[in-house]
Amino acid sequence: MPRPRPSSPYSARSPSPMFSLPQKESRTPTTCPGSVSTRGLHSIYGDGLEREASRKPDQKLLYGVGDPTAMFSSDSPHLSSRGSIIKWFWDSAEQGYRTYHMDEYDEDKNPGGIINLGTSENKLCFDLLSRRLSQSDMLRVEPSLLQYPDWRGHLFLREEVASFLSFYCKSPAPLKPENVVVLNGCASLFSALATVLCEVGEAFLIPAPYYGAIMQHVYLYGNVRLVCVYLDSEVTGLETHPFQLTVEKLEMALQGAISEGVKVKGLILINPQNPLGDIYSPGELREYLEFAKRHALHVMVDEVYMLSVFEESVGYRSVLSLEGLPDPQRTHVMWATSKDFGMSGLRFGTLYTENQDVATAVASLCRYHGLSGFVQYQMAQLLRDRDEWRNKLWFIPTVEYHSAIKSTGTRLSQRHPAE
Numbered sequence: 001m002p003r004p005r006p007s008s009p010y011s012a013r014s015p016s017p018m019f020s021l022p023q024k025e026s027r028t029p030t031t032c033p034g035s036v037s038t039r040g041l042h043s044i045y046g047d048g049l050e051r052e053a054s055r056k057p058d059q060k061l062l063y064g065v066g067d068p069t070a071m072f073s074s075d076s077p078h079l080s081s082r083g084s085i086i087k088w089f090w091d092s093a094e095q096g097y098r099t100y101h102m103d104e105y106d107e108d109k110n111p112g113g114i115i116n117l118g119t120s121e122n123k124l125c126f127d128l129l130s131r132r133l134s135q136s137d138m139l140r141v142e143p144s145l146l147q148y149p150d151w152r153g154h155l156f157l158r159e160e161v162a163s164f165l166s167f168y169c170k171s172p173a174p175l176k177p178e179n180v181v182v183l184n185g186c187a188s189l190f191s192a193l194a195t196v197l198c199e200v201g202e203a204f205l206i207p208a209p210y211y212g213a214i215m216q217h218v219y220l221y222g223n224v225r226l227v228c229v230y231l232d233s234e235v236t237g238l239e240t241h242p243f244q245l246t247v248e249k250l251e252m253a254l255q256g257a258i259s260e261g262v263k264v265k266g267l268i269l270i271n272p273q274n275p276l277g278d279i280y281s282p283g284e285l286r287e288y289l290e291f292a293k294r295h296a297l298h299v300m301v302d303e304v305y306m307l308s309v310f311e312e313s314v315g316y317r318s319v320l321s322l323e324g325l326p327d328p329q330r331t332h333v334m335w336a337t338s339k340d341f342g343m344s345g346l347r348f349g350t351l352y353t354e355n356q357d358v359a360t361a362v363a364s365l366c367r368y369h370g371l372s373g374f375v376q377y378q379m380a381q382l383l384r385d386r387d388e389w390r391n392k393l394w395f396i397p398t399v400e401y402h403s404a405i406k407s408t409g410t411r412l413s414q415r416h417p418a419e
Contacts, residue, residue, distance in 0.1 A: 086220055093213075096118070100116050120344075121342070121344050123342070129342065129343065132382065132385075133378065138381055141374075144373065145373030145374055149373060149376070150363075151363045151366040152182070152366065153181060153350075153366075153370075153376060155177060157376045158180040158182065160384050161180045161350050161352075161383065162175040162176060162177045163383070164383045165350075168307060169303075169318035169320035175352060178356075179353055179356075180350060180351070181362050181363050182348065182350045182366075182370075182376065182379075183350075183362075183365075183366045183369040184347040184348070185338065185348065186334050186336045186338070188349060188369040189334045189349050190217035190218055191221045191222065191369075192362045192365045192366075193332060193358075193362065194221065194222035195224075195365065196361035198265045199263075200223040201225065201262075201263075202263045203224060203226060203257060203262050203263065204224065204225075204265065204266045205226075205254060205264055205268065206228060206229065207228075207231055207245045207249075207269070207273070208228040208230055209243075209275060210268075210270065210275075211275065225262065227254075227256075227262065229249050229253040231244065231245060231249070232244075243278060245278075250288065250291050266299060266330075267288065267292050267299050267300070269285075269300070269301045269319075271285070271318075271319070272305040272308070274302075279309065279316050282322060285317070286322060289326045292326075292327065292330065299331050299332065300334065301319045301331065301334070302334050303318055303334065304339050304340070305339050306318060306335060318333075328354045328355075330355070331353070332355070333353070334352075335352075336349035336350065337379070346375065
């Protein structure tokens with residue numbers, strides 16, 4: 001039987017561009033983890049979710065970004081080849097936004113305009129957020145907030161993060177503040193982890209389809225590739241479901257990369273999965289972690305939608321809830337407030353890892369990706385306020401939240417009926 005999907009109104013992070021890298025010339029052919037040759041240079045963004053989700057492993061695909069610097073030279077006399085690639089990523093991502101903002105939907109002024117369904121932002125809870133963030137306890141100024149902090153984050157915030165994750169992840173033992181690093185969002189986390197875990201040209205496994213911007217997160221700083229673990233929409237048996245990730249598929253992708261001389265250093269898991277909405281069971285999570293341990297792979301677990309699963313029957317479990325992680329020194333968990341708190345503009349993300357070398361290396365990069373003292377103080381206040389705000393007003397009244405979502409969807413469908 002197909003597995004139920006979590007009831008989340010979101011299917012992608014912001015932004016979720018669909019594009020492929022430009023081609024100048026094709027040099028050494030690269031093969032996907034099915035040993036089929038490909039030509040040119042394409043990313044997972046290339047053809048959109050629908051085509052990507054239905055592809056077979058024997059179709060012509062590239063599993064990663066390859067080496068863009070070998071494909072085209074700088075188009076600007078002022079930029080290095082690396083700078084040109086960074087600029088190109090920005091220009092490609094912004095093209096859709098520019099089109100959208102030129103013809104943005106407005107109920108009265110432009111009812112025939114474009115509605116942006118590609119940016120995952122919760123705008124239904126602004127009233128709750130604005131009231132809480134405007135309260136007097138959020139405006140406190142202390143000397144320590146104006147001084148250089150511990151780059152891992154102020155201890156008062158890391159203590160609250162550890163307590164928060166211990167409770168909501170249902171960890172078997174209290175999580176420790178010394179294993180917490182805070183920085184400005186999961187994008188920075190992906191970038192930092194790729195940089196400190198991999199050498200240039202090494203790779204991570206990632207189940208596909210996946211949230212497309214991860215490709216640039218791991219590439220732009222670290223020059224790290226992604227090796228796609230292709231999932232199939234077909235149900236092949238009573239115990240299977242669409243797009244099911246299995247250890248066999250992980251092994252096939254890993255061996256395919258190794259056969260091409262690509263060194264794989266880790267596995268990226270998104271749970272709940274983006275964009276599919278799948279949730280990995282505790283048994284599946286353990287199987288994936290055991291696979292990674294056998295091959296000495298790091299596992300980055302992105303749980304940014306952890307508290308946005310509204311069907312209790314689905315039974316979401318954080319990887320931090322598992323009793324005895326197979327390889328805790330290579331298991332790194334990330335979470336952020338962009339989705340579960342509806343605060344994508346605040347830019348708060350956190351890493352939990354028991355590996356102190358990794359934590360220290362990522363913290364060193366927080367010199368460039370850290371949070372201001374005021375944001376850290378406000379986040380600590382939100383996480384600390386369990387009774388009056390977090391439990392009573394935020395995570396408990398999901399009936400009202402679902403009602404708001406349903407009402408919004410009904411209004412949109414009435415104004416824009418399906419053709």
